[in-house]
Amino acid sequence: MPIDIGTPRRFTLGLAVLSTISVSVTASRLPHALGALYRGRETGDAGLVGSASDALIHGYGLALAGAGIALVIAAAIVALLVNAQRSEVSATS
Secondary structure (H helix, E strand, O other), rough: OOOOOHHEEOOOEHHHOOOOHHHHHHHHOOHHHHHHHHHHHOOOOOOHHHHHHHHHHHHHHHHHHHHHHHHHHHHHHHHHHHOOOOHHHHHHH
């Protein structure tokens, strides 16, 4: 039986979830943060650049933390399956 490592759809779904987290958290701190960052850089407004940067860092930081949690959960599932007896794995599938 071939091992299914993953398909592009699964990767895209995971990326969509992480993007949704980062955009939602960023928008809750500063709506249109990316536009504000560009506007602040064009006008030389250090305060606007700082607040937009903080909002973007916060949003992407939480998304990265979510990805880390998902990786730990996936590793735990793999560890359980690798250590399970063959009869236990066959009974559940």
